[in-house]
Every structure is written in structure tokens, then in C-alpha cells.
Amino acid sequence: MNGSHSGESALRVTNLVKRYGDFVAVDGVSLDVADGDFFGFLGPNGAGKTTTINAIVGLATLTSGTIEIFGHDIVREWRAARRLVGLAPQEYNFDRYLSIRDVLIYQAGYYGLRGAAVRRRADDLLERFDLHTKAGDTFMRLSGGMKRRLSLARAMIHEPQLLILDEPTAGVDVELRIELWDLLRELNASGTTIILTTHYLEEAESLCRNIAIVEGGKVVAMESTEKLLGRRGSTLHVTLESPIGGLLPASIAARKAAYDATTRTLLFPETSPKAVAAILGDVQAEGFTIEDVNFARSSLQDVFLDLVKH
């Protein structure tokens, strides 16, 4: 939680349902994102992430449920709610008739802002995102990375308190991705609440303090990143000198071990010192020679794959 914030909700989604005919895209999603949070919204393709985001920002109507942004209901107090959100969507939706500088200035205009202050802010953002040399061009003349940055700049032009980024680093090279990460961390540190969807799980793991995972239109997990990673705990890797032929000996199988034949490694879910001592004893008692012992912290990917069954 960011120190400068009171801990109220930046976003509260309650029992959101979105139906298209018989198809239920979002099936009772509830989310609570605290002010100042860096929140990951993950799930496989078609899980309902973008539909949920569209409902939050007003690009989709709600079938049922409610959404509040800093306490403003997006239906009843839509103007106040929309002023507080900035969206960088997955698909580019820039105005092709305007220069990228004007894309920012006009977007600010739609939010009711104009004048020298807005022009200055547009120039500042172009500078900050290293787009100032292209200010007079339309977005079609930008490279992929520049388009992503412009998308972020536009989302920020009206100084929203909540930024929603739908796959902001999709199709972006590693160098730029790391640059964007730094930028997002900086923004978050300065008090902007950020909600991020991504397919790069290491991105969510490295940036987000809290994570919700959706599948089939339902939230299957919503916890702090730390807790989520702790769900699986770390793994004990015991590499053997010679391979195991046939089934695992009963004493080892009883410890919920998995065996990776290609690396001759036994994987144990327990890592407490007591358990490790007992496990190593068991392995040696079965007549195996230990070549190496390692601990691996489980990644978000492991947790994700555990939760999201295909």
C-alpha cells in the first residue's frame, strides 16, 4: 500500500455479470483494488479480463452487478467515475486524423480540459515517453514500442488516479519492456493506482502487489502476490547420480515427490529443515547416491498453471 493513501477502494467490482445471449463472458466477478495498489488481473485468453475492463471504463454495458471507482458508481455517477480512470487498451484505438500531440490534447479536451496547461502536459508526456521527435506525425508512423508508449501517455493525459493497462507490454521487446516497468513503478510510487493485465507472468510477479486470477469468467484467486506464491511454497530438488528405473520407491512416493527423468531429479514440495533431513535420509536409505541438492522458489507460472486448468 502506498503511504500517501488512506486505503480506500480505488475500484470495487461487485458480482459483475456480462452475458452475450447465452454466452456468459463474466460470471459474477468481484474485485477490490485498494487506492495506491499495483494490481495484476490475470487469466488465460477468453477468461473475461478485457470484458471486465471494458465494463469498468464504460466500453461495455453491465448485465448485472455494480462497479465503483473511488466510490463513484459508474452508472449513476458516470462522469465523476470516468474522469478518474485512464485506459491503455489492448488494441490501438488512436484517432488517425490527428498528430500524436493532438491525440493527447484532444483526449484531454474530451475530459473537459484545455488551454496552455494541457498543451504543456502533452509536451511533457511526449518528452517523458521519448515521443517528442514524432509529435507532428500520426500514430501510423510510429513503431510498435512507440505506439505502446503513446497509449500510456494518452491514458495519463487527464491525470487519472486509476490507470488500467490491458497488456501494455504485448509485442514489445525486452529492453522497452524493462523501461516500461520502471516507468510504471515510478507512476505507482507517485500515488497512481495501477491495474495491469498481462500474459507475461514474470511481469505480474515483479510489478504487482496483489493479483486476481480469472478463469471462465470467475475469479479463482485474489491475494497478495506474496501469498499467492506461497501457496505452492518452494520445492526441494534432489538430483541423483544414476536414474531411477521403474516406479518410485514407496517411502519416496509417500512424500508427494515428482520425478523428472531427464534431469534425474526428485522434486519435493516440502522445504522445512526437518522435512529436508528426513527426505535426504529416505533417499539414501533407498540406496540412491545424491549428486546435488537445491531449493527452487515456485514461480507465479507454477501457481497460475495450478489454478487455471485447461
Added chain:
Amino acid sequence: MSLPLDMWGFNNPVGLVTLTKRELVRTIKVLNQVIWPPIITTILYVLVFGLGLGSQVRAIQGVPYAAFLIPGLIMLQVIDQTYGESSSSLFQGRFMLSIQELLVSPLSAVEIVTGFILAAVVRALVIALLILLVGFVMVHTLPQNWSLFFGMTIVVATLFGAIGIIFGLLAEKFDHIAVFTTFVITPLVFVGGVFTSAKFLPPVVREISFFNPMFYMIDAFRYSFTGRDDVPLGLSLGIVGILTVVSLGVALRMIGMGYKLRV
């Protein structure tokens, strides 16, 4: 399905003006399509029909045929271009997703519709004055009743701006927009009195043209030049007014419920 209640309210004047400006920027980017067709077609029509063929025709509504043509040609272009303005802008916005820039912003449906309509009205006034200038140079005709001239230009631009919004939303392909122009607007305008007074039509055709809304628009607009009408001015104004209100209402409702916009 619950609808967003962002139908009404003028609360974002800067947003509204920005949208109008954006539409005009778009118009300026396609300026050749805005300025030249009215000028060229007017010159051609006046030369071929007005001065050429028209020299063999006696005065209609008390004016030479070439002068009779001018108001009809203004209506023809105003209708065509205001419909084209809002329908193609909305369709392109949907197609290229740029309409989302408006949809996520705090603009109400009535502000969005007004923004598009204002841009259509500005475009219509420019076109009307351009054709008027060509007409004045070529056949020395000017409106007698300027408020009716401007009033009708604005109302007809509003009507077809609204119809353009409706079809810009209904269209699934760019073709669909052209289909309405080709099969509805152009035929109705052409038989609606651009080229001739209803008095010269055979009785049956004349009866039918009373069901053609374009007939009333052109008749009322021409009144601002000739001071004469084929049907009472009040009737024409009433019909055009009702059509405008209904079209605006439908366009507003569609934008308000996010028809094909907020999916």
C-alpha cells in the same frame, strides 16, 4: 440489460467543442471532397441544364430556370455532404476503434450527438455559401429571405447529420452507407424538385411526390430565393421539423444505449 444513464446533460462544454473541432479537422483533411464537388457539379448543372437547356424553358416561379436550379442544387449538396459527414465519421470511428476515445470520456450522448451535428452544420453552411457564390457569379441570384436560407440550411444539416449518425451505427460495412445514398437519398432528392416545380409534373407523379420528404425541404428552401412555394411554407416547415426531431431522437437514443458501441 441495464443502460448507462449518460443520455442527457450538457455538463462538458469543452468536451463538446473538442469533438466538433475534431470533426472539422477531419473535414479539412478531406477538404478536396468537401469543396470541389459542390462547385464543380453546380457549375456543370448550371451550364448544361440552367443556361443551355434552360434557355429554352420559360421562367419558373417567376425566375429564370438557371436561378430556379440554384436552391435545389444547394439542398442536393447539403443533404449529401451532411449525411456523408456523420455517417462516415462514425463508421470509421467504429471500424478503427477511435470512437472509444469518446466512449471512455465524460461526454453524454446528447453532447456526442451535438458535436457531430454542429460539425455537419458548419460544413453545410460552407457548402451553401460556396454554391451561392457560384450561383451569384453565374446567374446573379441571391436569397430574398436570409433567415429562411440559413434556418433551412441548419435544420436540413441537422436532419441529415442525425440520419448519418443512425446509418453510421447501423452499417456493418462501408458499402451500407453508400447504399442509403444511392437508393434513397439521391433518387428522392432528384425527384423532389431540384430540377422542376411540382406544378409541371403529371398529376400522378405530383401526388406521389407529396410523400417525398425531400420535396418539402427543397420547396421551403427555394422559397427563401423566389418567395413562392408549391405547397404552403408552414406545412413544409412542419414536416421538416417533425422529421428532424424524430431523427435526432433516434440518433440520441442509439448513442445513449451504446448501440453497437458499448458492447
